[in-house]
Amino acid sequence: MLVLITYDVNTETPAGRKRLRQIAKQCVNYGHRVQCSVFECLLDAAQYRSLQAKLCAIMDPEKDSLRFYSLGKRYESKIECFGRTDDYRPEDTLMI
């Protein structure tokens, strides 16, 4: 199934940027980064739980917000994109 993962972190701090990099590193093993803090991951139920546990261990629950949205197996018709629809490339739009 497709799981959309959105992560809100203050990227103005080095620690926040580091957590975002770590979140991204985990997510891109299962899918791709479509926006700065939005990841689309193809996961089965076990992978979902495993990835969720890893991300929860990385995040700072006092400062960050992490949300998972399950879009099921037939997700293509549920998504519409406008503007830049290419994969997010941090090196192109580096937010320092």
Added chain:
Amino acid sequence: MLVLITYDVNTETPAGRKRLRQIAKQCVNYGHRVQCSVFECLLDAAQYRSLQAKLCAIMDPEKDSLRFYSLGKRYESKIECFGRTDDYRPEDTLMI
């Protein structure tokens, strides 16, 4: 139905921040802001098309990315949240 709207914009520029404020202003008429650039909106089909058209008119298609994810009517079980789960308050975590 619940529509998740994610918006990627460089908030380091005044123009980018202005577009994000305009996007947020439209979205919060139909739902709430759950992260800096993530909105959950309850929309019928006509409202969905209308809001989509408004947001597309605000965005800069060369610079921004706007994505819509339809989660249907039975969306509660499809969402999991960790960390800060309160509504996003721009005044609390202002990113300038």
